[in-house]
Amino acid sequence: MDSPGKPEVIVQGISASQGIAHGQIFVFIQSNVEVPNYQVEPAKRGAEVARFDQALVTTRQQIAKIKGEVEKNLGPEEALIFDAHLLVLEDQALIGETIRECEATGRNIETCFNQISQRYIQAFSEIDDEYLRERAGDLRDVAQRVLQNLLGQAENSLARFAERRIIVANDVFPSDSASIDRSGALALVTDSGSRTSHAVIMARSMKVPAVVGVHDLTSRATNGDWAIVDGYDGLVILNPSETTLFRYGKIQERKKTFETRLLNANSQPAVTLDGVAVSLLANIERVGELKAVEDYRAEGIGLFRTEYLFLNSARIPTEQEQFLAYKTVVETLAPRPVVIRSLDLGGDKPMLGHPHLFPKEDNPFMGFRAIRFCLVHTDIFKDQLRAILLASAHGKVRLMYPMISGAEELAKANALLAECKAELQARGQAFDAALEVGAMIEIPSAAVTADLLARDCAFFSIGTNDLIQYLLAIDRVNDRIAHLYEPTHPAVLRTLQHIVAEAHRGGIPVSVCGEMAGDPMYAPLLLGLGVDALSMSPASLPAVKYLVRAMTLADAKALAAEALALASPKEIFARCEAFYRARVSTE
Numbered sequence: 001m002d003s004p005g006k007p008e009v010i011v012q013g014i015s016a017s018q019g020i021a022h023g024q025i026f027v028f029i030q031s032n033v034e035v036p037n038y039q040v041e042p043a044k045r046g047a048e049v050a051r052f053d054q055a056l057v058t059t060r061q062q063i064a065k066i067k068g069e070v071e072k073n074l075g076p077e078e079a080l081i082f083d084a085h086l087l088v089l090e091d092q093a094l095i096g097e098t099i100r101e102c103e104a105t106g107r108n109i110e111t112c113f114n115q116i117s118q119r120y121i122q123a124f125s126e127i128d129d130e131y132l133r134e135r136a137g138d139l140r141d142v143a144q145r146v147l148q149n150l151l152g153q154a155e156n157s158l159a160r161f162a163e164r165r166i167i168v169a170n171d172v173f174p175s176d177s178a179s180i181d182r183s184g185a186l187a188l189v190t191d192s193g194s195r196t197s198h199a200v201i202m203a204r205s206m207k208v209p210a211v212v213g214v215h216d217l218t219s220r221a222t223n224g225d226w227a228i229v230d231g232y233d234g235l236v237i238l239n240p241s242e243t244t245l246f247r248y249g250k251i252q253e254r255k256k257t258f259e260t261r262l263l264n265a266n267s268q269p270a271v272t273l274d275g276v277a278v279s280l281l282a283n284i285e286r287v288g289e290l291k292a293v294e295d296y297r298a299e300g301i302g303l304f305r306t307e308y309l310f311l312n313s314a315r316i317p318t319e320q321e322q323f324l325a326y327k328t329v330v331e332t333l334a335p336r337p338v339v340i341r342s343l344d345l346g347g348d349k350p351m352l353g354h355p356h357l358f359p360k361e362d363n364p365f366m367g368f369r370a371i372r373f374c375l376v377h378t379d380i381f382k383d384q385l386r387a388i389l390l391a392s393a394h395g396k397v398r399l400m401y402p403m404i405s406g407a408e409e410l411a412k413a414n415a416l417l418a419e420c421k422a423e424l425q426a427r428g429q430a431f432d433a434a435l436e437v438g439a440m441i442e443i444p445s446a447a448v449t450a451d452l453l454a455r456d457c458a459f460f461s462i463g464t465n466d467l468i469q470y471l472l473a474i475d476r477v478n479d480r481i482a483h484l485y486e487p488t489h490p491a492v493l494r495t496l497q498h499i500v501a502e503a504h505r506g507g508i509p510v511s512v513c514g515e516m517a518g519d520p521m522y523a524p525l526l527l528g529l530g531v532d533a534l535s536m537s538p539a540s541l542p543a544v545k546y547l548v549r550a551m552t553l554a555d556a557k558a559l560a561a562e563a564l565a566l567a568s569p570k571e572i573f574a575r576c577e578a579f580y581r582a583r584v585s586t587e
């Protein structure tokens, strides 16, 4: 089933949603609707306005329908974006100005609406505020729909496939991605975009393979071309040869059998062949993930990213609302431990709709985020600390501060925690007086001063996602330098070794909760370096547990010692890969 006469082309992108798909391509170019421009007689201007009203009604119905479908298929959170779209249709400034422009100039309503909406889009996209800039995207999306309806054009083409297709798009607007239904899309490939774009999040939640950052693939591929999308390695193979197809057929079969094997073995304890128990924990962002935590048998929660409670809400959640969410998690897990991380808002996670709290920054990753934000907005921070303390009366809670850069910051956070404890005591409310407090080690200065921090921490958790970005000066979301983001860089290994040594010298345990922990290629290296626990997304637990059960800790230590003596990140990675392949056969 190749595209006859066309040579095979392999394009490397960034893996965004796992899985393999084979099928024909549908090239989707997001382009602006062509708008005719003509004069309307004064007597017919009323009819122009009526046409406009009708187009607004039709657009509203279409968006409400998409919203309903998304809500049903993906849940209410994913459907929230369409509320913003519906609001655009109620914007009296936009509607009023369009009508006034039509009445004043006598130009057709499409021309007037296009002019006014373009002006708004331009104004929004120039504003120094991420939230408002995103509203420009909503407006652009809705304006295209209104124009299509005014011009009687068909609804967006992504919704009409007779057969399933691999969608190759330059970009995907939120309402387009919503109309891609699982029965229509085999895979999603985008020229631009990052792993966190809305379309990709949708693809992941629908378990559709996705690859992003393939630059100019839309201009190289043609409708109907055959292709393979490899969401594991971030590859798109155009016009695959018979040999490639055969290879991928085998890979796909193997992946399925292997995944079944992992799940079947997942009820076994995480103990190495030389009898050492390894603590495997889960990272969660929402209360809704508790089912996955139980299904994949986590021994506890090593990282609860509480900022998502805030990011998924239009306003700052109250102490009581937060308490209820934390309590649900803590009670479900009890007696297993739950590490609740205080707010890590800001950086790439600003809270939308609160530009006064999160002003635009040139270097958001080095800016006003996490503990820095909390130590300024102490009212928000203290509400959260009290909510966490209250939840600690319902199970085993540990508190962890993100982005700690040194001992003073830790002391300031702890002073606020002491105030919160006193306030709860005064209120006569129960909490765990012995609540353990730890720090994330994810800034190089914290790693270097780990000995000082260990004095005032009950545990460390290493955030390798950020630690690597700051240590190597590689923006973790910039796809142009993604190849330089190397977890096996000797600087990373030496820093990890130092943190573990200082933690243990100070008598406290240390875990890793960055993405490295959930990757079976790196897990043995981390354990060999002396890390006590690994915390990862729930779905990664079976693969890591399988490997833990197939190795000895003695071998992992030998791997770490060998890796520490090497200079090349690639060579260190090759050793890690060889370690994995020698113990786990995916055949």
Ligand code: PEP
Pocket (backbone or CB within 6 Å): 303, 305, 344, 442, 462, 463, 464, 465, 466, 467, 513, 514, 515
């Ligand atoms: C990390 O930085 O490794 C981490 C776990 O935190 P986040 O990914 O939320 O920044």
Ligand code: MG
Pocket (backbone or CB within 6 Å): 402, 442, 463, 465, 466
């Ligand atoms: Mg981090």
